[in-house]
Amino acid sequence: MFTIIRDLIRYNIEFAIGLAILLLLIGAVILSFFSPYPAADIYVVPPDMPPDAEFWFGTTSRGQDNFWQLVIALRNTFAFGLAVAFLSRILSLVVGLTAGYAGGRVDRVLMAINDSIMVIPHFPILVLFYFVLKDEMNWLMLVLILSALGWSYDARLIRSIAMSLRTRPFTTQSVYSGMSMRKILVEEHLPYVMPIVFATTMNNMIWSIGMEITLSVLGFTDVDTPTMGQIIYWANSHSALISGIWWWVAAPVVAIIVLFIGLFLLSMSMNEYIDPRSRLNRMGS
Amino acid sequence: MAAYMIFVARRFGQLLLVVFLGISATFFISHMTPVDPVAESITAITNFGKSDPEAIDLMRKTLTELYGLQGNLFEQYVTFWSRLIRGDFGPSLSAFPTPVSQIIFRALPWTVGLMISATLISFLLGNTLGALAGYYRKSRILKILSLGLIGLQPIPYYVLAFILLILFGFVWPVLPITGGYEMNADLTLSFTLVLDIVRHSILPAMALVLVGAGSWLTGMRALTSNIVTEDYVTFAELGGVGSTRILRSYVVRNAIVPQLTGLAMSLGAIFNGTVITEIVFGYPGIGTLLINAVHAGDYSLVLGLASLSIIGVAIAVFLIDILSPLLDPRIKAE
Amino acid sequence: MQTEALLHAPEAATQPTLVVDRLKAYYTTKAFGIDRDIRAVDDISLTVAKGEIYGVAGESSSGKTSLIKTIVGAIRPPLHVVDGTVRFNFSGQSYDIYDMKPDKLQAIRWRHLSYIMQGSMNVLNPVRRIKHSFYDFAFAHMGLDRATFWDKVRDHLRRLDLDPGVLDSYPHQLSGGMRQRTTIALATVCTPEFIVADEPTTALDVIVQRDVLAMLRDIQRDLGSSFLFVTHDMSVHATVSDRVGIVYAGRLVEEADTPTLFRGARHPYTQHLVASLPKIGDTTRRASLPGRPPSLADPPSGCRFHPRCPLAMDICSREVPTMTNLTPRHRVACFAVTGATP
Numbered sequence: 001m002f003t004i005i006r007d008l009i010r011y012n013i014e015f016a017i018g019l020a021i022l023l024l025l026i027g028a029v030i031l032s033f034f035s036p037y038p039a040a041d042i043y044v045v046p047p048d049m050p051p052d053a054e055f056w057f058g059t060t061s062r063g064q065d066n067f068w069q070l071v072i073a074l075r076n077t078f079a080f081g082l083a084v085a086f087l088s089r090i091l092s093l094v095v096g097l098t099a100g101y102a103g104g105r106v107d108r109v110l111m112a113i114n115d116s117i118m119v120i121p122h123f124p125i126l127v128l129f130y131f132v133l134k135d136e137m138n139w140l141m142l143v144l145i146l147s148a149l150g151w152s153y154d155a156r157l158i159r160s161i162a163m164s165l166r167t168r169p170f171t172t173q174s175v176y177s178g179m180s181m182r183k184i185l186v187e188e189h190l191p192y193v194m195p196i197v198f199a200t201t202m203n204n205m206i207w208s209i210g211m212e213i214t215l216s217v218l219g220f221t222d223v224d225t226p227t228m229g230q231i232i233y234w235a236n237s238h239s240a241l242i243s244g245i246w247w248w249v250a251a252p253v254v255a256i257i258v259l260f261i262g263l264f265l266l267s268m269s270m271n272e273y274i275d276p277r278s279r280l281n282r283m284g285s
Numbered sequence: 286m287a288a289y290m291i292f293v294a295r296r297f298g299q300l301l302l303v304v305f306l307g308i309s310a311t312f313f314i315s316h317m318t319p320v321d322p323v324a325e326s327i328t329a330i331t332n333f334g335k336s337d338p339e340a341i342d343l344m345r346k347t348l349t350e351l352y353g354l355q356g357n358l359f360e361q362y363v364t365f366w367s368r369l370i371r372g373d374f375g376p377s378l379s380a381f382p383t384p385v386s387q388i389i390f391r392a393l394p395w396t397v398g399l400m401i402s403a404t405l406i407s408f409l410l411g412n413t414l415g416a417l418a419g420y421y422r423k424s425r426i427l428k429i430l431s432l433g434l435i436g437l438q439p440i441p442y443y444v445l446a447f448i449l450l451i452l453f454g455f456v457w458p459v460l461p462i463t464g465g466y467e468m469n470a471d472l473t474l475s476f477t478l479v480l481d482i483v484r485h486s487i488l489p490a491m492a493l494v495l496v497g498a499g500s501w502l503t504g505m506r507a508l509t510s511n512i513v514t515e516d517y518v519t520f521a522e523l524g525g526v527g528s529t530r531i532l533r534s535y536v537v538r539n540a541i542v543p544q545l546t547g548l549a550m551s552l553g554a555i556f557n558g559t560v561i562t563e564i565v566f567g568y569p570g571i572g573t574l575l576i577n578a579v580h581a582g583d584y585s586l587v588l589g590l591a592s593l594s595i596i597g598v599a600i601a602v603f604l605i606d607i608l609s610p611l612l613d614p615r616i617k618a619e
Numbered sequence: 620m621q622t623e624a625l626l627h628a629p630e631a632a633t634q635p636t637l638v639v640d641r642l643k644a645y646y647t648t649k650a651f652g653i654d655r656d657i658r659a660v661d662d663i664s665l666t667v668a669k670g671e672i673y674g675v676a677g678e679s680s681s682g683k684t685s686l687i688k689t690i691v692g693a694i695r696p697p698l699h700v701v702d703g704t705v706r707f708n709f710s711g712q713s714y715d716i717y718d719m720k721p722d723k724l725q726a727i728r729w730r731h732l733s734y735i736m737q738g739s740m741n742v743l744n745p746v747r748r749i750k751h752s753f754y755d756f757a758f759a760h761m762g763l764d765r766a767t768f769w770d771k772v773r774d775h776l777r778r779l780d781l782d783p784g785v786l787d788s789y790p791h792q793l794s795g796g797m798r799q800r801t802t803i804a805l806a807t808v809c810t811p812e813f814i815v816a817d818e819p820t821t822a823l824d825v826i827v828q829r830d831v832l833a834m835l836r837d838i839q840r841d842l843g844s845s846f847l848f849v850t851h852d853m854s855v856h857a858t859v860s861d862r863v864g865i866v867y868a869g870r871l872v873e874e875a876d877t878p879t880l881f882r883g884a885r886h887p888y889t890q891h892l893v894a895s896l897p898k899i900g901d902t903t904r905r906a907s908l909p910g911r912p913p914s915l916a917d918p919p920s921g922c923r924f925h926p927r928c929p930l931a932m933d934i935c936s937r938e939v940p941t942m943t944n945l946t947p948r949h950r951v952a953c954f955a956v957t958g959a960t961p
Contacts, residue, residue, distance in 0.1 A: 116303040118550055119602045120310075123557035124575065124591040128314050131579050131587050132322075153550075210441030214561050217443055218576065232447070241455060249451070256444050264439035514695075516741040523693050524756035524805075525728030534755070538746050613746055614789045 008273060015269035021262030029078055032071040037064070039072045039226050051247050058247035061238040066231075070251050073226045074259075080143060080212055080227065081205035087147035088204055089197055092155035097185045097193070099155070100162025111159070117152040125149070126211065130220040138222045142215070146208045154200040158193050165189050195274045202267030206260055213256060228252045228259075293607050300603040307595035312365050315588055316358065322584040323348045326378055351375045352584060374589030379581035385589040388574065395465055396570035399486055400559040403493035404548075410494065411501025412544060416537050418502065419509025420528075431502055438499030442558040446492040446565035453488055461485050463567040489562045496558060504547055508540035515539075538612075545609035549602045556598050634708040636813050636845040637667040637690070642703035644689040657915045659685035659698065661869040664942070667813075672839060672846040674860030674877070676853060676892065678912050682869035683849050687815050690847065691734055692716040692724060707732060709812050730760040733811040735803055737818040742802050743790040749801060750786035757808050775808045779834060796827035800834060807838050814839075815847045820855060832859055853892050857881055862948075865889045868913050868923040871942060875949040885945065885956045888924050922954065930955040 008015040037044045043063035051058040057066035099110040129145055130137050165171060165188075174184045209228075215221050216229030219237075223230065235241075235248040315322075326348055327341055349355055352375065353364040368374065374385035411434070418427040437445065454462040461467075466481045512518060513536060521531050563572030571590060578586040641664055646657035659682040667673040677683045688694050690705050705716040709731040716724065736742045743752055753772050761768055773783040785793065785801050793801065799819065806814060816835065820828040836859065839846055848860055856863050857877060864874040865888065873886040884890045891908050910927040913919055919926050925935035932954060940952040951957065 112299060112302055113306070115299060115550075116306045119303055119553045119598060120307045121553040121556040121560075121594050121598050123560050124594040125307075125310065125314065127575055127579060128311060128587060128591045131584075132315055132317065206439050210443075213441055214443040217447075218564065220579070241451065253444060253448065257440060260439040260441070261436060264436075268435075516736055517744045519693060520734070520736050520742050521744070521752075521755065523691060523728060523734040525725040525730075525760065526755045527725070530755060534747065534751070535744050539744070542746075615745060615791050 004273070008269060012269045012273070014265045015273075018262050018265030018269060021258055022266065025074060025078070025259055025262065028071045029075045032068070032075040035068040035072055037068055039069070040224055048243075048245055057251045058245070060231075060234065060248050061240065061243075061245060062234060066247060066251050069226055069231055070228075070255055073228050073231055073252065074255065076139075076225055076227045077209055077212065077259075080139065081209045083143045084146045084150060084208035085201045085204045087143065088151040088208075089154070089201060091147065092151035092158055092200075093190070093193070093197065095151065096155040096158025097162045097189055100159040101166050101181065101185055101189065103163070103166070107159070111156070114152045114155050117149065118156075122149050122211070123214075126215060127220060130215070135222075137220070139225050142212065142221060146211060150204055150208055154197075154204065157196060157200065161193050161196060162189055165192055195270070199267055199270040199274055202263045202270070206263050206267070209259070228256050289610065292610060296603055296606045299606075300599050303599040303602070304596055307599065308366070308369065308592055309362075311588065311591045311595065312362055315584075316361065322352060323354065325582055326584060369592060374592070375585040377578075377583055377586045379578065379583040379586065385586050388586065389571070389589055389593055392570050392574045395568060396559060396563065396572065399489055399493070399563070399568065399570060400556065402486070403490040403559065404497065404555055406490065407494040407497035408501055408544075408548060411498035412505045412537070412541070414498070415502040415505025416509050416532060416540065419506040420513060420532050420536060422510070431506065434495070434499040434502050436499070437495045438503070440496060442492065442496055442561045443565060445496050446489070446562045449488050449492050450565055460488055462488060465569040485568070489559075489566045489568050492562045492565075493555075493558055497555065500551075501544065501547075504544060505537075505540060508543060509536050512536050512539055542609055542613045545605060545612070549605040549609070552602050552605070553598050556594065560594075633669055634711075634713075635666040635668045636671075636708055637665075637673075637847065638704075638706045638708075639663060639665045639690060640704045640706070642686075642689060642705060643701040644685060644694065644698055645701050646685075646697045647699065648697050655916050658869050658918065659915055660689050662703075663866075663869075663871045664703075665864055665871065665874065667845050667847055669812075669845055670839075670843050672848055672859060672861045674856040674863040675847065675849040675866060676851060676856055676863055677866035678851060680912060680915070681866050682915060683851070683866050684817060685869075686866060687817055687847060687849055690716075691732065691815055693734075707813060726760075728760075729756055729806075729809050729811065731811050732813045733806040733809065733815070735806045735814065735816040735819045737821055740790075740795075740798075743798065743805075745790055747789070748786070749788055749790065753786065753805060753808065756805060760809050772808060776804055779804050779807075779838075796823055796830065799823060799827075799831055803831065803834060803838070807842065807844075810842050811844060813845045813847070815849070817849045818851070819848075821850065821852070828855075835859065853896055857896075865892065868918055869915055870923060870952070871950075872924065872953070873951045874942070879946075879949055883949075885949075885951045886924075886953045887928050887930050887955065922952075928955075 009019065010016075041064075045055065045059045045063055045065050047059055047061050047063040049055050049059040051066075055065055055067065057070060059065055060069065095110055095114060099107040099114075126145065126149075129141075133141065162185075171184065171188065174188055179187075212221065212227060213229035213232075216223075216227055217232045217236065219233050221227075221229070223233065229252075231252040232249060235245070235252075238245070238248075240246070240248040323345055327344055353361055353368060355361070356364070372386055374389075376382045377385050377388050380388060414427065414430055414434070418424070418431045421427060450462050453460045461484055465485050466472075466478065472478065518531060518535050521535050526535075559570070560572030560575065562568070563570045564576050567573055571594065575587065575590045577583075578590065641662055642660055643658070643662055644660040646659055648655055648657070661682075663686060665673070675683055675686065685694075685698060688698070689700060692705070694700070700717055704718075707714045707716065707727075709727065714723075714727060743749060757772070758765075758768055761771065763771065772786070776783045776785065779800065781797075781800055781804055785797065790798055799822075803819070819835065820831050823831060832855065835846070835848075838844070848856070850856065860877050862874065862876050863880050865872050865880075865886065867888050873880070873884065873889045875884075880889065881893055884893050888908075895907075908927055913923055913926070919936070921934070921936040921938055922928070922931075922940050925931040928935065930953075934954050938954070940954050940957070942950045942952045943957045944950050945956070
């Protein structure tokens with residue numbers, strides 16, 4: 001594991017940049033625990049101050065320090081992305097490994113459901129959820145909903161690997177030695193798909209954080225937990241751009257872009273490392 | 286041909302399953318609400334001043350019937366389906382008594398038009414650049430272009446649209462940033478109107494293309510660099526077939542089928558993007574309608590929009606799915 | 620430049636159609652910090668005379684395919700030519716494959732130099748009808764109007780006992796043998812002077828194999844083309860090739876006329892290849908060679924065969940034996956045969 005990361009840093013510039021960005025952002029997340037102001041408090045600093053030595057990213061019209069708001073939002077956004085990724089990875093592993101290993105009718109049924117979830121447009125469903133839940137729509141609820149929607153693409157990926165694992169001799173050997181299906185999947189097949197699971201985590205975070213940002217900018221989430229989208233929501237509702245408080249909008253937008261490019265670079269380089277075909281392309285043989 | 290019909294039948298089964306699951310989800314989500322939509326609506330209406338208790342009672346009855354909320358959950362579910370099949374989503378609350386279906390069909394052409402044109406442009410642009418970048422691997426211009434488009438790909442639709450809005454609304458205001466046409470435009474068909482509509486669609490379409498093209502490019506580039514090592518490409522090169530011909534008839538022709546499958550699979554996501562982009566630019570399509578319906582507490586309109594989005598996307602997926610094998614003779618004859 | 624290969628030209632009077640001189644082509648790879656050279660073609664010289672069928676034999680991954688790909692100029696990075704030349708003589712004109720403009724090279728392809736690939740599923744574009752392949756490959760080279768061109772193509776197919784109806788089929792609708800015969804028809808429709816055939820019969824079953832071989836022989840007799848015929852199957856060489864070169868780990872180790880090679884092979888590796896052929900009435904077990912073919916990324920020093928060679932001597936692990944003529948038409952690279960002077 002360590003040598004893989006070392007090799008990737010040394011020979012894969014995308015990975016190195018992505019990792020650097022991610023470490024920087026994680027640093028900001030750690031910093032957020034030392035925030036001098038509680039996240040939800042307003043009018044703790046003079047409002048509408050442009051960026052200067054005291055307020056690095058300026059202050060908002062709600063009298064909050066933009067920098068500290070941003071690092072706290074980053075923490076929440078990260079936590080959100082990781083939580084969704086974790087739960088949806090479990091779902092996609094269960095479905096993907098089972099479908100790939102069992103094959104036949106089980107596979108067909110699971111994949112039919114899988115493909116349905118893949119093509120159903122998520123955004124109207126999420127809006128509908130907000131519409132019926134209103135104030136009940138909190139952080140945890142959104143995590144659960146997005147996890148339930150965000151596993152299908154990766155389940156297909158895992159299934160295709162599980163299908164090839166099923167035909168390998170070691171699987172046959174495990175079957176003949178009387179291992180249960182659950183045991184074969186967890187002990188024999190899981191280690192093979194773990195790299196893919198890691199790589200898809202990044203993509204899944206890009207997706208779920210993007211959805212969360214969109215929903216919070218529209219005000220369709222719990223408006224009291226600061227996230228990246230939340231900051232833009234408040235900035236919009238105070239017409240920050242029209243009144244020239246550009247830093248209120250610029251800071252989260254830049255942070256979002258940096259975060260997404262970092263995640264994307266990591267996912268791309270990990271995919272390239274894992275996928276033998278793209279590696280072969282690189283080696284050219 | 287028989288094999289193809291079986292294929293179509295299987296895809297049709299998948300279409301039915303998608304619609305069934307999606308609509309059932311819509312139904313159950315809308316019924317797990319802790320809020321009583323009837324009470325909500327009454328509050329919304331009585332906000333305007335009327336509060337005759339008898340009238341409210343009557344209103345409650347009517348709304349319960351209109352929303353299909355009589356009887357137990359199963360009866361309601363059956364009512365939901367039977368109305369859906371008739372295309373009846375009830376009257377809109379915010380534009381009472383206009384039927385929801387009528388409101389939706391007024392917004393639909395905007396969304397469909399924007400989505401089809403943006404998807405077509407990004408699919409063609411991404412695939413063309415991807416094929417070129419995969420075939421001419423040394424070209425520096427292609428590398429830079431690819432890098433740019435791939436870099437935009439992970440950015441959420443909302444954020445990119447928002448950035449375009451800032452750039453073209455505040456920094457360099459050359460394009461209209463909101464609406465589908467000029468406020469007081471003369472809505473009879475004329476060249477000026479068409480031009481106006483096109484001008485208004487540039488920014489939303491640009492946002493969709495900039496986010497979308499990168500993924501087609503990456504996919505096509507990977508497919509191309511795999512296909513160029515196939516025997517039939519090597520053989521054509523040895524046969525002195527020109528490189529443009531090889532790229533077009535040998536490489537792209539073989540890569541396009543998996544790319545179309547990819548298009549079908551990502552149509553739901555593209556629809557999300559279109560809807561979200563519409564909201565940013567106040568484009569008069571499904572997305573803007575949906576947000577307004579949520580803000581107005583228009584229960585039947587939100588439900589109708591969600592159901593119709595699912596059905597519409599599912600049908601589009603089905604059409605792409607059954608058309609793409611026609612490009613591959615192996616599947617037709619199998 | 621005086622070339623080693625020219626000295627061994629079978630008929631010094633007429634120009635050989637192909638002259639390969641001290642050709643070296645390596646795969647150079649750089650991936651995740653590992654740089655390496657795979658010496659797939661290492662210092663090979665050979666000539667093919669007009670109208671001759673020159674066979675190339677060797678185990679899989681011995682560098683045969685890399686050799687012919689380099690000869691026809693079909694290499695793609697990371698395979699690249701390090702040294703040496705490949706020269707063709709067509710209708711009195713000389714062409715250096717690695718010293719000519721790409722469009723010139725494209726112009727001689729198929730007209731003069733054509734190629735038959737290993738009969739796999741994928742040689743013909745799977746999504747287009749076969750007539751399109753004929754059009755793409757041959758039309759520009761024949762300089763005919765469309766009607767005459769298609770007449771000519773149909774005539775050619777009929778002459779090869781193929782129904783012109785194959786033109787309207789897709790590759791997957793044909794059987795393996797039909798597909799390969801169509802590919803051969805495609806490769807010969809322009810009556811090229813030089814044809815490279817890479818394992819043309821390997822993927823086919825034995826009966827079809829015999830048909831295809833007979834077809835190739837007929838074509839060669841009709842057109843008088845030169846062939847570079849590559850297969851690992853020594854029995855095919857025995858029936859088809861006029862002369863055979865044996866490749867081992869990227870190097871040529873022995874070359875002789877087919878009868879000479881099969882009756883009096885000198886290199887221990889060739890002797891082994893010949894001895895492993897089944898003979899009618901012979902019931903002795905075939906001895907298999909100890910060890911595995913060497914990795915081209917990290918080949919043994921000296922003679923690359925020495926770790927598996929029954930005659931290996933001290934010098935074999937230190938020095939590289941050069942090709943030495945035993946007779947004007949029989950060359951071998953082995954210290955045990957030519958004496959231990961490098």
